[in-house]
Amino acid sequence: MKLAYVVHTEYMTKKFQEILDACKIDYYTRWENATGKGHGTEPHLGRGSYPSTNSVIMIAFKEEAPLQALTQMIRDANAEIKRPSDRIRLFQLPLELMV
Numbered sequence: 312m313k314l315a316y317v318v319h320t321e322y323m324t325k326k327f328q329e330i331l332d333a334c335k336i337d338y339y340t341r342w343e344n345a346t347g348k349g350h351g352t353e354p355h356l357g358r359g360s361y362p363s364t365n366s367v368i369m370i371a372f373k374e375e376a377p378l379q380a381l382t383q384m385i386r387d388a389n390a391e392i393k394r395p396s397d398r399i400r401l402f403q404l405p406l407e408l409m410v
Contacts, residue, residue, distance in 0.1 A: 312406040313378055317368040317385070318345070319399040320355060323392075324366055327399060330388060334380045342367040352396040371409055378403070 319327050321343065331339070345365040348354035357364040372378040382401060389398045 312409060313372045313375070314404045314406040315370045315372065315378060315381070316402040316404075317370070317381075317399060318347075318349075318365050318402070320397055321364050321366055323397060323399060326388060327366075327368070330381065330384045330399075334377055334384060336370060336377055336381060338370065340369045342369075349396075349400065355396075371406055373409070 317327065331337070343364070343366050344357060345367045346354075346356045347365060348356075354361045355363045355365050370378075370381075382403075385399045385401050392398050
């Protein structure tokens with residue numbers, strides 16, 4: 312089992328929802344209006360010169376296939392996104408227990 316956190320700018324919410332739909336992933340937890348800054352990207356602080364914010368999605372996977380499909384679709388989407396600050400990020404962790 313795996314756990315994935317996906318972070319994207321709020322601007323990319325519609326695009327990411329399309330990716331989830333294409334992967335037939337309808338199970339997740341979303342945190343909106345998250346702030347932060349990634350390596351080599353502009354900050355998304357929700358105020359001042361950096362008014363955008365992020366959305367964070369947590370997805371627990373029992374099977375590998377949906378995670379692999381999601382990862383590939385994110386790679387494909389990121390290849391078309393010009394600004395590094397707008398790219399979708401996926402962080403994968405082992406998941407030991409799901410009750």
